[in-house]
Amino acid sequence: MALFHLSRLNQKRWSLFTRHRRGFWSLWIFIALTVLSWLAPVIANDRPILASYKGELLFPTLVDYPEAKFGGFLAQTDYRNPLNTDEIAANGWLIWPPIRYSYDTVNLELPRPAPSPPAFKLTREEVCAKYPQGGADPQCVAGNMNWLGTDDQGRDVVARLIWGFRLSVTFGLILALLSSIIGVAAGAVQGYFGGWTDLLFQRFIDIWSSMPTLYLLIILSAFITPNFWLLLLILVLFSWTSLVGVVRAEFLRARNFEYVRAAKALGLSDTKIMIKHLLPNAVVSTITFLPFIVSASVTTLTALDFLGFGLPPGSPSLGELLAQGKNNLQAPWLGITGFLVTSVMLTLLVFIGEAVRDALDPRKTFT
Numbered sequence: 001m002a003l004f005h006l007s008r009l010n011q012k013r014w015s016l017f018t019r020h021r022r023g024f025w026s027l028w029i030f031i032a033l034t035v036l037s038w039l040a041p042v043i044a045n046d047r048p049i050l051a052s053y054k055g056e057l058l059f060p061t062l063v064d065y066p067e068a069k070f071g072g073f074l075a076q077t078d079y080r081n082p083l084n085t086d087e088i089a090a091n092g093w094l095i096w097p098p099i100r101y102s103y104d105t106v107n108l109e110l111p112r113p114a115p116s117p118p119a120f121k122l123t124r125e126e127v128c129a130k131y132p133q134g135g136a137d138p139q140c141v142a143g144n145m146n147w148l149g150t151d152d153q154g155r156d157v158v159a160r161l162i163w164g165f166r167l168s169v170t171f172g173l174i175l176a177l178l179s180s181i182i183g184v185a186a187g188a189v190q191g192y193f194g195g196w197t198d199l200l201f202q203r204f205i206d207i208w209s210s211m212p213t214l215y216l217l218i219i220l221s222a223f224i225t226p227n228f229w230l231l232l233l234i235l236v237l238f239s240w241t242s243l244v245g246v247v248r249a250e251f252l253r254a255r256n257f258e259y260v261r262a263a264k265a266l267g268l269s270d271t272k273i274m275i276k277h278l279l280p281n282a283v284v285s286t287i288t289f290l291p292f293i294v295s296a297s298v299t300t301l302t303a304l305d306f307l308g309f310g311l312p313p314g315s316p317s318l319g320e321l322l323a324q325g326k327n328n329l330q331a332p333w334l335g336i337t338g339f340l341v342t343s344v345m346l347t348l349l350v351f352i353g354e355a356v357r358d359a360l361d362p363r364k365t366f367t
Helices: 008-019 021-038 083-091 124-128 138-142 157-193 194-210 214-225 228-254 256-264 270-307 316-328 332-359
Strands: 048-051 057-059 091-094
Touching: 008 021, 008 332, 021 157, 021 332, 048 316, 083 091, 083 214, 091 256, 157 194, 157 228, 157 270, 157 316, 194 228, 214 228, 270 316, 270 332, 316 332
Parallel strands: none
Antiparallel strands: 048 057, 048 091
């Protein structure tokens, strides 16, 4: 029904997009994977999703409950400790995530030294039968299902993949959005006013884009430890130039059109003309580049983490998993899973970008 509220031009664009089967299905697969990754706290976590203790409803994934609440003495409850889980189960119930590991959970009861290969323990009885202490062993409570093995620190690879996908996609989307806003604004000012404004901006962009971003990050990492927001800020400062040329060309082309001159004659301000009359034309070309900008942003973050200049150690990162695969050739599941997840993500984004480009191509839209 939403299609009937679109203009005829946008209906044709949407029809062209849906005909591009590879890009259309890539969009839905990417959306599904992104939504699942954003639900990582309820899919892969070492805390119960929901619990009931002595009639009180608890939300361990959202609230840090002290262990004193369950008869212990620590400031934070370890839900993998069988003493705590048995106490909660005896006075209520627990609902666990499908994967009982978070991205930073270390499995202390591995069958082999880390990195350990994939292991499947399907039932509680199968796990507890291997240990004479029975229910006192943490594996009897939390299980030992490392479907894709563990990394060199004993952390579950599946959990780190889900959380790493979430972090990479979120980082890429935010970076693409902020870079696009700054780039579109700069290109609009250049193209609309032209003259000395355009000339000075172009020389500034030439100098700014020639600065070595990687070397600057290496220098900064020697003084401070980059976190998510600091790394995002640094990359935004150097990635906004990607859209300036496209938007500038659109504004240079359209600023002398008759309807723009008529708007000026009617007394409309430059800001209103730029936003209401010229920006919609530039947005079409901008949207075409967005999937590729997201892909480039994810690639940049993965490369920085692979080289050790990205997020802090311990963060769920696809690049860090690839680096572990390089350093642990005897554990091929690390490099293979990291490569497959990264390549699938980037391939989906490229396919989406191709479909968007074809849908917005004026040669196909106006024929």
